[in-house]
Amino acid sequence: MESSRKRHACAVPLVLIGLLTGCSSPSAQPAQSSRQPPAAAVNPITVDSTEDQIRQAVGTARVGRKLTPKTWPNGARVAVCLSFDVDNELLQRANPLPVPLSVGEYGATTSVPRILDLLDRHQVPATFFIPAMGIMLHPEMVPAILARRRHEIGVHGWVHEFWPGIGDAAKEQRLLAQSIEYLTKATGKRPAGVRAPSSGFGPQTLDLIRKAGFLYDSSLLAADEPYEIVSNGQPSGVIELPISEVAASMKR
Incomplete structure (x- = not known):
């Protein structure tokens, strides 16, 4: 398992993600950001924090050993992975009214098909990170993505x-297990990767990801090449494919 993790991680030094929030126009409310405020359970760093408290606060998930290979296949100078957060209506879960929901629905009905066509033209593989209930709302996305035989969910x-x-x-563990089970049934294959929704990588998230047996995580932004996550000074065995966010909101 460990060797397969290394092979997978060494294939991608930079992950560019598109946030499929739909479209925006003067008459439509744009989708709200997926960013959320810090959890109240996390102690903030203040001017009164001690050095040990600061180290502990930042120590949950840090950059460990780099996993970029010395050379790329076919003499390539760089490797890039494209991935898309297909949040759709669930990005508006706190405000489920018709207009903002329609902005999210655009992601499934229009953005995903257009992106798949673009990837087809260039024969480029990609990863689509989708909430379980997003697939429930738009089950047609799964066969459309997997029919290309080059993408993953x-x-x-x-x-x-x-x-x-x-x-x-x-x-949190139950929700993660539910999500894995739902995607496994929907796609016919256990998902290999995970991305924390709403950029919500909490104090226990790394341990839950590790116990769930994921091949990799792709939530953090601490480097532009793959690495092993270090937690509180100890190697975790979890491969991180760090991201660089690219907003992909389409305007009409």
Whole structure:
């Protein structure tokens, strides 16, 4: 398992993600950002924090050993992975009214097909991170993505929830397990990768990802090449494919 993790991680030094929030226009409310405020359970760093407290605060997930290979296949100078967060209506879960929901629906009905066509033209593989209930709302996305036989679908939460805000490790684990099970049934294959929804990588998230047996995580932004996550000074065995966010909101 460890050797397969290394091979997978060494294939991608930089992950560019597109946030499929739909479209925006003067008459439509733009989708809200997936960013969430810090969880109340996390102690902030203040002017009164000690050195040990600061180290502990930042120590959950840090850059460990780099996993970029010395050479790329076919003499390539660089390798880039394209991935897309297909959040759709669930990005508006706090404001489920027709207009903002329609902005999210655009992601499934229009953005995904157009992106798939673009990837087809260039024969480029990609990863689509989709909340489980996003697939429930738009099951047609799964065969459309997998029919190309070059893309993968990764875990992105149950309803695009903010994991650190749950405040209950057992509930967070249950939601992660539900998401894995739902995507496995929908795609016919256990998902290999995970991306924390709402950028919500909490204090216990790394441990839950490790126990769930994912091949890789792709939530953090600490480098532009793959690395092993170090947690509180110890190698975690979890491969990180770090991201660089690219907003892909389409305007009409």
